[in-house]
Amino acid sequence: MTRDDLYKQILAKKSMLCVGLDTSFEMMPPHIQAMARDGGIAFQGKFFQGRTRSVISFNKAIIDATAPFCVAFKPNLAFYESLGFEGMKALEVSVDYIRNTYPDHFIIADAKRGDIGNTAKMYAKTYFETMDFDAVTISPYMGSETVLPFLEYKGKFAIVVALSSNSSSSDFQFSVQNAKPLYQVVIEKMMSISTPENMMFVIGATKADKLSEIRSFCPDNFFLVPGVGAQGGSAEEVIKFGSNDKGGLLINSSRAVLYASKGEDFAKAAALVASETACI
Numbered sequence: 001m002t003r004d005d006l007y008k009q010i011l012a013k014k015s016m017l018c019v020g021l022d023t024s025f026e027m028m029p030p031h032i033q034a035m036a037r038d039g040g041i042a043f044q045g046k047f048f049q050g051r052t053r054s055v056i057s058f059n060k061a062i063i064d065a066t067a068p069f070c071v072a073f074k075p076n077l078a079f080y081e082s083l084g085f086e087g088m089k090a091l092e093v094s095v096d097y098i099r100n101t102y103p104d105h106f107i108i109a110d111a112k113r114g115d116i117g118n119t120a121k122m123y124a125k126t127y128f129e130t131m132d133f134d135a136v137t138i139s140p141y142m143g144s145e146t147v148l149p150f151l152e153y154k155g156k157f158a159i160v161v162a163l164s165s166n167s168s169s170s171d172f173q174f175s176v177q178n179a180k181p182l183y184q185v186v187i188e189k190m191m192s193i194s195t196p197e198n199m200m201f202v203i204g205a206t207k208a209d210k211l212s213e214i215r216s217f218c219p220d221n222f223f224l225v226p227g228v229g230a231q232g233g234s235a236e237e238v239i240k241f242g243s244n245d246k247g248g249l250l251i252n253s254s255r256a257v258l259y260a261s262k263g264e265d266f267a268k269a270a271a272l273v274a275s276e277t278a279c280i
Helices: 003-013 030-037 050-069 077-081 085-101 117-130 148-152 167-171 182-192 205-217 235-242 266-275
Strands: 017-021 040-043 046-049 072-075 106-113 135-138 157-163 199-203 222-225 249-253
Touching (some): 030 050, 050 085
Parallel strands (some): 017 249
């Protein structure tokens, strides 16, 4: 998917929302958890049991409910990896379901990989070829070599963590290098080896006051903005300070959407929250 394709979806939906699929088995509604004990489910020509069945059922309901109101989905790989084989199968099925049912949606692997050499190449192959994500989040601590293999795929994006939403981000990200904060050094270096057609940046919603500053030296790239909803970030402030003439934002909300209700109305509740978030 190109940057223009993504912008067209933003205009069509009047939304910049990215739904984070941080699917925790323990936080799903009790009746969905119970599916893990109650036989299996036939889905896309295959049969799934146990926690795989529960995660697939939950994700499918959330995806169907929120797809009309969002332009992107972002599975957080840690939640699937923690369930072992069951979780990874559920991730694979969920990504395939989005790709086949909602092909205009942008799909992000929230993996925060950060290695170099052949390892980085294998990560890029995993997410862009084997699993067919549109983008993957990357931690740039080891330098530009962590990113370059991901830039070789046309129509795919590296999303580099620059300024995150967590409180301890100040441990490193605000340190000064050559009279510039480290997050600016990172962004400018990544811009020098890429284009807005293959590079995005993570900028936390809880740092909304920094968005206009970052836009002054990074005018064209998309920003993936976590921290809206459960972490207290404001979608209105993010749009005010961070948008550009191509949209320029994917505003992520995870827990506030996924766990809007613990009852059998969980999908309906998720749709309501999604419809009220990141509208333009």
